[in-house]
Amino acid sequence: MVTVGIEQAGYEGRKDVIRDIHFSINPGELVGLIGPNGAGKSTTIKAVLGLLADFTGEVNFGGSKKNYAYIPEQPILYDKLTFWEHLELAASANEMERADFESKAELLVKRFRLQEVKHHLPSSFSKGMQQKIMLILGFLAEPDLYVVDEPFVGLDPRATKDLLSLLEEERKRGAAVLMSTHVLDTAEKICDRFILLDQGSIVAQGDLQQIQQQCKLPNASLFDCFHSLT
């Protein structure tokens, strides 16, 4: 289980962007981090991953080692490495066996329909194709925790479906997922629980029924709850 207890966190020169953020994620669970622009979703993710200069609190990954894959909103790729070389680099960082790496990587490349561009430079790819590379890099690692920042915006419907089915398989293996998104109708369908952020703090958390109770709107959609709370 991943346990997050953030007293406060922020950036150099802009401390205290988020405060009193407490939640946990069980193995196999998909938790949605929801909130308007600037609410602090990405900052919360960076705090969980230990990427912030200014941080007070504690994040416990449950094991001795922080075993996670972070799939950022903006793809981060090297200009001079081909798509396949990015995968090879990730495999060596994760100390994967060659044969294991090749079979998994080939399957993922095929699944996201990128075989044709395997040996091309990703700097020439579209935003959605670059995003797929970030997803493949994450899935290759088979981590205990996936941290996915706004995955749906750049992906076409088929890629979105591929992502969701792969995440479902990974959750069956026991992987936990923390996902930030604005796409509330998808979030409502796929997340076990939600954390609703506004202005750097949690305004509601729980499953849909608990969120509905917290905003006193029985049977309301996540979208309606979101609007009444933010």
Ligand SMILES: Nc1ncnc2c1ncn2[C@@H]1O[C@H](COP(=O)(O)OP(=O)(O)OP(=O)(O)O)[C@@H](O)[C@H]1O
């Ligand atoms: N590198 C940074 N330095 C200083 N302030 C930052 C930095 N990044 C974000 N912030 C500020 O922190 C606040 C929360 O931003 P954050 O990116 O966490 O929001 P978000 O909920 O992820 O928003 P969005 O939905 O637009 O992606 C905003 O006021 C933003 O201006």
